[in-house]
Each structure stands twice: as C-alpha cells, then as structure tokens.
Amino acid sequence: MAPMRNTPSCNHNAFQTTSDESQSQAVKIGLEQNRGAEMNSDLERALAKLRFDEQVLGYSLMTKAGRPFVSFSFPNELFPRVRDSINLYKTDLRLMTIDTDRGLVVLSPVDLNWILTVLYVPELQLGLAIAKTKNVLRLLEGIELPPPPEEFEESAESNLKVLESIAMQAASTSSEMPSPQPIVTEPIISVEPTPPPIQEVVVRPPEAFNVQPSTVPKRGPAYAAALTLDSDLYKEMKQMHRNFGFDVLMLVDGSLSVAQVADSMFQPNERVIDLLKWAASKNIVGVPLCEESIVVSEATMGxxxxxxxxxxxxxxxxxxxxxxxxxxxxxxxxxxxxxxxxxxxxxxxxxxxxxxxxxxxxxxxxx
CATH class of the missing domain: 1.10.10 (Arc Repressor Mutant, subunit A)
Structure with a gap:
C-alpha cells in the first residue's frame, strides 16, 4: 500500500479576512480624502464671498499668532498693525475694527487657531462691514479647520492644499475602524412610510407686501440661498439690484427696521423698501402682507x-x-x-x- 501524503489544505478563512481588511482600509482612505476635499471646498466657497465682493479690498486667514496663511490682495504694510492688535488682545480677542489709511479692517477669531481679517473700502459703513464679516464667519465656523502647520509660506494660495492634506492626515490618525461586531439577524418588518404633507407654495407679487419705514424684516426660508454666490436666486438679485441687494440683506437680522437699514447705508427708504418687497416675493425675507385699508392710507400719506x-x-x-x-x-x-x-x-x-x-x-x- 502506498504511503499517505499530508496535503496542506488552503485556509479560505484567512484569505477572506485579508480581503475584508484591504477593502476596509480602502474605504477608510476614501473617506479621509473626501473629508479633506469637502473641507477645502467649503473654505474656498466661504472666502469667495469676500473675493467677489466689490467693497472688499483684501482679506487674510491668519493664525492665532498673527501670521498670514492664505491672503488675497491684503496690503503687506498692514500686517504689522494687525499682528500688534492680535498680540495686544490675544487673551480676550473678539471681533474688532482698525481704522487705517487704506480702509476699515475688521478682524475676528474663527476658532482657537484661526483669525479672519478683512479690509473694506473706506466709505463703507461700520455696521455693514461688521455684518458682512459675520456672514462669512458663520460659514467658517461650520468648517472643521485643522490647526496650521509649524512651517509654511505666508500668504500663499497653495496653502489651501496644505490645509487639505493636514485635514486628511488628522482624519487618518483620529479615526479608527471599529472592530467587527457579530451580526444579529432580526426579522424585518415592512412598514409603509407615511408621505409628508404637501405644502402649498404661495407666490405673491412685490405689490402684495406692506413695507413701511418702521417695518422690521425677518429672514425667510430662501435667505441663505439668496446669499449663496452660485445660486440662481443670487444671480437674479445681482442682475436686478447689483450689490445693493446683497448689502441690504446682510443687515436683515430681525432687529433693524427699514429706516435703520436705510439710515446706516445713507439710502432713501423707498429704495430699501422696493428691494425688500422683491425679496419678500421670493421668500428671502418675511414682511407683512398688504391690506386694502393700508394701501389707501399709504397713497394719501406722501x-x-x-x-x-x-x-x-x-x-x-x-x-x-x-x-x-x-x-x-x-x-x-x-x-x-x-x-x-x-x-x-x-x-x-x-x-x-x-x-x-x-x-x-x-x-x-x-x-
């Protein structure tokens, strides 16, 4: 009888485990790259609001030490003065303004690591400059910015890519794939989803709204879309009202009346009222509707x-x-x-x- 040979058997389970780990690693790397790319895209979108604003002369995203990380047309001679202000108030730095020969500088911390600095045209009103800065800050505060690297070239546009790579690296070191848990099979109960109620959208013309100098406009459901540069609503507003529409909407916060908005912009009430009526017809702002008695009395008021x-x-x-x-x-x-x-x-x-x-x-x- 021929002797029996011990033939090594293939370990299919080992191969399967290795394949699963490779797939998990690939998914993990893809998620890290997506996080970094999304952060970079959101940051560019936020800074674009400043770059394409005709009343902005320049801006700089600076570190907490006062070093310019990403800048656009911000005068180099102003950096020492900005840095001195940051160092002077670094223990309690809040939104502050600096009057310079080049224009009005508004700076404010974004988080513990970053400070936004914006230079506006000299004739811009202080309240409007602060409102514009706060609007961009709201966008930046929603972005998880990683801390700056220790060494970098100041004011370089390429630093956005550096920040993206830092975000990807931080995600790879902080996120660990959870250990596989046993899958418990439970009976699936099919539940028919309840369809959401159909909301009727009422479209009204601008003449349907009653806006007076004492009216306090509030932000409507389409307010954010109107301030988004790549939205159709923003393009329509830009075509009809140029930068005036953007400037008025920046001051709409539910506390200022039409007269206060017009006064701060040195504009007649009628121009602001016309803009707000149009914005109300697009659900950008909320204002009262007209009543027949009000319309009649308005015609006799002058x-x-x-x-x-x-x-x-x-x-x-x-x-x-x-x-x-x-x-x-x-x-x-x-x-x-x-x-x-x-x-x-x-x-x-x-x-x-x-x-x-x-x-x-x-x-x-x-x-």
Whole structure:
C-alpha cells in the first residue's frame, strides 16, 4: 500500500479576512480624502464671498499668532498693525475694527487657531462691514479647520492644499475602524412610510407686501440661498439690484427696521423698501402682507424721505466736501443736494459717509 501524503489544505478563512481588511482600509482612505476635499471646498466657497465682493479690498486667514496663511490682495504694510492688535488682545480677542489709511479692517477669531481679517473700502459703513464679516464667519465656523502647520509660506494660495492634506492626515490618525461586531439577524418588518404633507407654495407679487419705514424684516426660508454666490436666486438679485441687494440683506437680522437699514447705508427708504418687497416675493425675507385699508392710507400719506443735516464744524472739513456739507441743512435730500452741486448722488452719499464722524444726522420728513 502506498504511503499517505499530508496535503496542506488552503485556509479560505484567512484569505477572506485579508480581503475584508484591504477593502476596509480602502474605504477608510476614501473617506479621509473626501473629508479633506469637502473641507477645502467649503473654505474656498466661504472666502469667495469676500473675493467677489466689490467693497472688499483684501482679506487674510491668519493664525492665532498673527501670521498670514492664505491672503488675497491684503496690503503687506498692514500686517504689522494687525499682528500688534492680535498680540495686544490675544487673551480676550473678539471681533474688532482698525481704522487705517487704506480702509476699515475688521478682524475676528474663527476658532482657537484661526483669525479672519478683512479690509473694506473706506466709505463703507461700520455696521455693514461688521455684518458682512459675520456672514462669512458663520460659514467658517461650520468648517472643521485643522490647526496650521509649524512651517509654511505666508500668504500663499497653495496653502489651501496644505490645509487639505493636514485635514486628511488628522482624519487618518483620529479615526479608527471599529472592530467587527457579530451580526444579529432580526426579522424585518415592512412598514409603509407615511408621505409628508404637501405644502402649498404661495407666490405673491412685490405689490402684495406692506413695507413701511418702521417695518422690521425677518429672514425667510430662501435667505441663505439668496446669499449663496452660485445660486440662481443670487444671480437674479445681482442682475436686478447689483450689490445693493446683497448689502441690504446682510443687515436683515430681525432687529433693524427699514429706516435703520436705510439710515446706516445713507439710502432713501423707498429704495430699501422696493428691494425688500422683491425679496419678500421670493421668500428671502418675511414682511407683512398688504391690506386694502393700508394701501389707501399709504397713497394719501406722501413719500417719507431722509435729509442729511451737518451739525459739526466746517473748519475741520477739507476740500470739496465743504461745499456739499454746507448744503446739508436737514431740508434737502441727497438727490436734491447732488443736483444743486452738479455731482452724482453716489458722490454725495460717499461724502456724507466719510464725514459722518464730524456730526451728521438724518432728518425724516414726508414730501
């Protein structure tokens, strides 16, 4: 009889385990790459709101030590002053502003590692600059930014990719695949899902809304979409109202009245009201609906306007601004002042905004 040979048997279970581990590792790597790419995309989208804002001269995402990590058109000569302010208030740094010769700088911490610094045009109102900055901060606060590397090239656009790789590495070291748990088979009970109730969308024209100077507009369901640069709603608003629509919506927070918004922007109430009526028809803001009695009374009330009045010392005013401010007596609108001085209305608004700190108040009247 021939001797029996011991033939080694294949361990199919070992092969299966190795294959499962390889697949799990591949899935893990894919998830890490997706997290890093999504973080980078969200960060670029948030910073794009500043880059394409015509009232923003430059910005910089800085480290908590005051080093510029990613910058766009931010003047290098302003970095030392910003860094000094960060070091001075580093124990209790909050949103703060810095007046410079180049414009208004607004800086605020994003988290424990990052600080956003934005340079706005000089004629922009302080409240509007702060509102614009807060809007971008809300987007940044929703992004899990990793801490900056110890060594990096300052103000380089390529640092966004560096941040993406750091996020991917942090995800790979912090996330561990859980050990496989025994699968318990339970009977599957088929439950027919209850369909959600059908909500009727009511489309109303702008004329259907009653917006007065005392009206306090609130943010509507389409508010976020209207401020998203790549949305159709934003493109429509940009085409119809240019940057004015964006600026007004930035001040809509449920606490400011129409008159306060118009006053802070040195714009007539009627222009703000027209914009808000359009926004209400698109569900961007919430304002009261018209009633027939209100419409009738509104027609007999006349038009409410704001007239600038200079109450300061003209000797402190330089150049051509004196001629414009001398006409600001509280009885003429900015359009009337522009016509008398032979300049554009936007020029009058800029001069008033530039010299508001010397003593200008707005007088309301009905014409």
């Amino acid at each position: 038009r409410f306007v704001k007239c600038p009045k200079f109450i300061g010392d003209l000797s402190k005013i330089d150049g051509r601004d004196v001629e414009i401010l001398r006409l600001c007596d509280g009885t003429k609108t900015t359009e009337e002042i522009a016509e008398m001085a032979g300049v554009q209305n936007s020029k009058v608004i800029q001069i008033i905004a530039r010299n508001k700190k010397y003593g200008i108040k707005m007088i309301g009247k009905t014409i």
